[in-house]
Amino acid sequence: MKKGKAYIIGAGPGDFELLTIKAKRIIENSDCIVYDRLISEDILKLAKKDAELIYLGKGNTEGGLIQDEINETLVKKCLDGKNVARVKGGDPFVFGRGGEEIEALVKNEIDFEVIPGITSSISVPAYAGIPVTHRGLARSFHVFTGHTMENGKWHNFENIAKLEGTLVFLMGVKNLDLIVGDLIKFGKNSKTPVAIIEKGATKNQRVTVGTLENILELVEKNKILPPAITIIGEVVELRENFKWFKNDILAKKILVTRDKKQAKEMSDNISKRGAIPVELPFIEIENLKIDLESLKKYKAILFNSPNGVNAFFENLKDIRILSNIKIGAVGVKTKEVLENYKIIPDFIPEEYLVDRLAEEVVKFTNENDNILIVTSDISPCNIEKYNSLYKRNYEKVVAYNTKKIKVDREKIIEALKDIDIITFLSSSTVEAFYESLDGDFFILGDKKIASIGPMTSETIKRLGMKVSYEAEKYTADGLLDIIFK
Ligand code: SAH
Numbered sequence: 001m002k003k004g005k006a007y008i009i010g011a012g013p014g015d016f017e018l019l020t021i022k023a024k025r026i027i028e029n030s031d032c033i034v035y036d037r038l039i040s041e042d043i044l045k046l047a048k049k050d051a052e053l054i055y056l057g058k059g060n061t062e063g064g065l066i067q068d069e070i071n072e073t074l075v076k077k078c079l080d081g082k083n084v085a086r087v088k089g090g091d092p093f094v095f096g097r098g099g100e101e102i103e104a105l106v107k108n109e110i111d112f113e114v115i116p117g118i119t120s121s122i123s124v125p126a127y128a129g130i131p132v133t134h135r136g137l138a139r140s141f142h143v144f145t146g147h148t149m150e151n152g153k154w155h156n157f158e159n160i161a162k163l164e165g166t167l168v169f170l171m172g173v174k175n176l177d178l179i180v181g182d183l184i185k186f187g188k189n190s191k192t193p194v195a196i197i198e199k200g201a202t203k204n205q206r207v208t209v210g211t212l213e214n215i216l217e218l219v220e221k222n223k224i225l226p227p228a229i230t231i232i233g234e235v236v237e238l239r240e241n242f243k244w245f246k247n248d249i250l251a252k253k254i255l256v257t258r259d260k261k262q263a264k265e266m267s268d269n270i271s272k273r274g275a276i277p278v279e280l281p282f283i284e285i286e287n288l289k290i291d292l293e294s295l296k297k298y299k300a301i302l303f304n305s306p307n308g309v310n311a312f313f314e315n316l317k318d319i320r321i322l323s324n325i326k327i328g329a330v331g332v333k334t335k336e337v338l339e340n341y342k343i344i345p346d347f348i349p350e351e352y353l354v355d356r357l358a359e360e361v362v363k364f365t366n367e368n369d370n371i372l373i374v375t376s377d378i379s380p381c382n383i384e385k386y387n388s389l390y391k392r393n394y395e396k397v398v399a400y401n402t403k404k405i406k407v408d409r410e411k412i413i414e415a416l417k418d419i420d421i422i423t424f425l426s427s428s429t430v431e432a433f434y435e436s437l438d439g440d441f442f443i444l445g446d447k448k449i450a451s452i453g454p455m456t457s458e459t460i461k462r463l464g465m466k467v468s469y470e471a472e473k474y475t476a477d478g479l480l481d482i483i484f485k
Contacts, residue, residue: 001079001080001081002081003078003079003081003109003110003111004031004032004077004078004079004080004081004082004083004084004110005078005083005084005110005111005112005113006074006078006083006084006086006101006105006110006111006112006113007026007030007083007084007085007086007112007113007114007115008086008088008092008098008101008102008112008113008114008115009023009026009027009085009086009087009088009092009115009117010023010088010089010090010091010092010093010096010115010116010117010118010119011023011038011039011040011043011087011088011089011090011117012089012090012117012118012120012123012201013038013089013090013118013119013120013123013124013127013200013201014038014040014089014120014199014200014201014202014205015040015127015201015202016040016042016043016276018118018123018201019043019117020115020116020117020118022115023087023115023117024046026085026113026115027043027046027047027085027087028046028047028048029048029083030047030048030051030082030083030084030085031048031051031052031077031082031083031084032051032052032053032054032077032082032083032084032085033047033051033052033053033054033084033085033087034054034056034070034073034074034077034084034085034086034087035053035054035055035056035086035087035088036055036056036057036087036088036089037055037057038088038089038090038227039087039088039089040202042276043087052077052082054073056069056070056073067097067100070086070101071100071101071103071104072104074086074101074104074105074110075104075105075108075110078105078108078110079108079110086098086101088117089117089120089227090117090118090119090120090121090123091116091117091118091119092114092115092116092117093114093116094119094120094121094143094170095145095170095171098114102114120170120200120201120227120229121143121168121170121229122141122168123200123201124197124200124201124229125168125195125197125200125229125231125235127197127200127201127205127245128195128197128200128205128207128231128239128243128245129238129239129241129242129243129244129245130195130231130235130236130238130239130242131235131238131242132166132168132231132235133165133166133235134235134238137233137234137235137238138164138165138166138233138234138235139164139165140163140164140165140166141165141166141167141168141233142160142163142165142166142167142168143168143169143170144160144167144168144169144170144172145169145170145171145172146169146170146171146172146173146174146175146176146179146230147171147174147175148175154178154182157179157182157183157185157186158186160182160183160186161182161183161185161186161187161188162186162187165233166231166232166233166235167183167231167232167233168229168230168231168232169229169230169231169232170229171226171227172228172229172230173196173219173224173225173226173228173230174226176196176215176216176219176230177216179230180194180212180215180216183212183232184212184213188212189212190211190212190213191211191212191213192211192212192232192233192234193209193210193211193232193233193234193236193237194209194210194211194212194215194230194231194232194236195207195208195209195230195231195236195239196208196215196218196219196224196228196229196230196231197228197229197231198224198225198226198227198228199227199228200227200228200229201245203252203253203276203418205245206222206224207239207243208222208224209236209239212232252275252276252420252421253275253276253277253278253418253419253420253421254270254275254276254277254278254419254420254421254422254423254483255278255279255280255415255416255419255421255422255423256270256277256278256279256280256281256423257280257281257282257283257422257423257424257425257429257432257433258281258282258283258423258425258426258429258476259281259283259284259285259307260279260281260284261285262285262306262307262476263277263279263281265476266423266476266480267279269476269477269480270480273480273484275484278415278419280407280411280412280415281405282404282405282407282428282429282432282433282436283402283403283404283405283426283428283429283432284402284403284405285307285400285401285402285403286400286401286402286403287307287310287311287314287399287400288311288398288399288400288401289315290311290312290315290397290398290399291315292312292315292316292317292321295321295322295325295372296321297370298325298369298370298371298372298395299325299326299364299365299366299369299370299371300325300326300327300328300361300364300365300369300371300372301322301325301326301327301328301371301372301373301374302327302328302329302330302354302357302358302361302371302372302373302374303327303328303329303330303334303338303345303374304330304334304354304357304373304374304375304376304379304381305330305334305375305376305379306333306334306336306337307376307399307400308334308374308375308376308399308400309329309334309337309338309341309374310337311374311399311400312374312399313341315399319341319342322343326346326347326361326364326365327343327345327346328345328346328347328348328349328357328360328361328364329345329347329348329357330348330349330352330353330354330357331348331352331473331474331475332348332352332473332475333475333476333477334348335348346364347360347361347363347364352453352473352474352475353453353455353474354373354375354379354380354381355382357373358371358373358381358386358390358394359389359390361390361392362390362392365392367391367392368391368392368393369392369393370392370393370395371392371393371394371395372395372396372397373394373395373396373397374396374397374399375396375397375398375399376398376399376400376401376402377398377400377401377402378402378427378428380455381396383395383396402426402428404428404429404431404432404435405432405436406432406435406436407432407433407436408436409436409437409438412433412436412437412443413443416443416444416447419447420447420448421447421448421449421450421468421469421483422444422447422448422449422450423450423451423452423476423479423483424449424450424451424452424456424460425452425456425476425479426452426456427455427456427458427459430456430459430460430463430465431459431463434463439463439464441464441465444465448468448469449465449466449467449468449469450467450468450469450470450471450479450482450483451467451469451470451471451479452470452471452474452475452476452478452479453470453471453474454470457470469482469483470482
């Protein structure tokens with residue numbers, strides 16, 4: 001059997017977008033992903049559907065015994081003919097033990113490539129507004145591990161204390177007392193500024209600033225936990241003016257519950273606005289076969305959703321049949337989709353509701369005219385009411401079904417873990433969410449719920465949840481406008 005190839009990939013410090021384009025391409029195409037705890041879930045989502053994801057945890061950061069298992073796994077999977085992405089935090093060669101993996105690959109004559117990553121040693125300080133070098137302040141920077149060797153061997157601090165550049169310690173939290181103690185003992189000024197950056201470049205980034213003298217106290221007080229970077233030198237003071245990363249706004253996580261096909265556009269818009277989308281569909285759209293032979297008899301066609309437009313045109317054979325028919329769209333999104341089919345709708349009601357759409361068409365038609373409403377199986381569209389109110393002959397055609405998805409409870413709990421805001425774009429997604437959880441909402445905690453409009457809000461409230469945001473314009477974008485305001 002042909003051997004697979006191994007890719008030793010650095011994935012950067014945490015912010016998903018710091019992944020290189022090359023790393024992204026390779027992860028998307030690999031059969032097997034071997035990763036550790038510094039890897040963000042968003043990176044794993046790039047993997048092929050059927051790719052095997054293997055978590056081999058702490059070893060990489062804790063310098064532990066698991067490295068042998070990692071090496072063996074890489075070799076075994078490649079010998080099985082798989083292309084393997086070995087994805088590591090930061091850069092694979094900066095305390096990443098990439099070299100040991102390569103030794104194992106070489107020994108087994110397995111082909112490999114190295115894709116360097118953005119190492120946390122410079123990028124995490126950057127996310128805290130601290131440049132590792134700066135004209136006049138630091139003409140070099142030095143990166144150390146804060147671990148001792150298994151045999152207890154420690155750095156030569158007599159030399160390190162004399163260095164004039166910036167000192168950066170990775171994995172330094174546990175031995176910080178030794179680091180600080182030795183630096184002072186060998187003559188480093190005890191007023192030298194120190195910053196410790198926890199979970200840098202993620203939404204949980206936290207920066208603690210002090211001096212060699214008081215940093216140990218601060219570590220205790222703030223209960224600082226790894227992964228963290230310690231940076232020592234005058235450059236730390238630049239943070240005062242240079243800090244820029246607003247992780248509290250930037251990295252809110254927003255749950256997208258709509259149909260998989262439509263989720264992507266919304267997710268992209270969430271990313272563009274600086275938050276993180278998480279997709280978990282609660283409905284599925286299924287287009288139906290509909291008979292459009294008798295279209296000629298209608299004076300107007302009303303489209304009640306973008307999905308309706310797509311389903312309608314999937315069934316339409318010759319667009320010219322529409323030439324004398326007035327066309328109404330329920331809202332801007334529906335209008336945009338119509339325009340994709342080179343149709344400019346004659347009207348959009350001011351309020352994006354089917355009732356208003358049915359009312360507005362009166363201006364474009366005469367008594368007893370036939371009017372077709374293209375809609376879904378569950379849309380609230382009351383033909384009898386419109387017929388009697390407006391003296392026209394309304395008919396409806398169901399162009400697609402909205403199927404609720406029952407999502408596994410465990411899966412919901414997992415997805416909701418660090419979600420800040422849950423979005424609902426229709427009543428049926430709310431219902432499917434409710435049914436999947438059996439009405440048990442304790443996992444919602446203080447997460448906010450955002451609703452596309454009054455009807456969806458009503459369903460949310462009826463089922464016992466609270467609406468924190470409601471769109472003013474009843475579209476996905478309108479909802480994001482309110483959330484980000
Ligand atoms: N290869 C990695 C480093 C692996 S060692 C790189 O080039 O960045 C693991 C250590 O890196 C952690 O203990 C911590 O000191 C540092 N580290 C990695 N990612 C970090 C992050 N997002 N925030 C803070 N420290 C991080």
